[in-house]
Amino acid sequence: MTTPEPTTEPVEPTVDDPAAVDPSEQDDGKTKPGAEAARYRRQLRDTEAERDSLRERITGYERGEAERLAAAGLADPTDMWAGGVRLDDLRGEDGQIDPEKVAAAVSTLTEQRPHWRRPTTPRPDMRQGGGHADCLSSTTPWHEALSNRHRS
Known part of the structure; x- marks a missing residue:
């Protein structure tokens, strides 16, 4: 007696098995x-979920761009959202983030809340470090300075 060899092809469901028949098909094939x-409602739900996911991603990118632009004037760029600025207020006519509108919103916020302003960088103090006037006005040539050092 020979044993049947296992096949790697998928087994097609038979019409006799009621669980194997697609419920969306009638006996006449329609x-x-x-x-x-x-099926269309399911496709619609899937498409809407994908659309919502993409919308959230784009909104995240736009918020990041607005915060990047706002960082020039605000110590914490996320304060812009706490100050009541909406992303739609920062869009131009083309729908993109408008740098001028971001700058105007930052200006308005810093007028209302000066403590949110980015601190200004102080001017460098030229008296500190290697910029002393004593060192710069020396008339001793380098070869004398180095040769005196080795004599002692």
């Missing part, structure tokens, strides 16, 4: 109107 509508 789809039911309700099943077709359910």
Whole structure:
């Protein structure tokens, strides 16, 4: 007696098995109107979920760009959202983030809340470090300075 060899091909469901028949198909091969509508609703839900996901990603990118532009004037750029600025207020006519509108919003916020302003960098103090006038006005040539050092 020989044993049948296992096949690697998928087994096709038979029509006799009621669980194997697609419920959206009738006996004559046509789809039911309700099943077709359910398929379209499912596709619509999937498409809407993908759209919402992409919208959230784009909004995140736009918020990041607005915060990057606001960092020039605010100590913490996320304060812009706490100050009541909306992302739609920062868009230009083309729908992109408008740097001028961001600058105007930052200016308004810093007028209302000066403590949110980015601190200004102080001017460098030239008296500190290697910029002393004593060192710069020396008339001793380098070869004398170095030769005196080795004599002692």
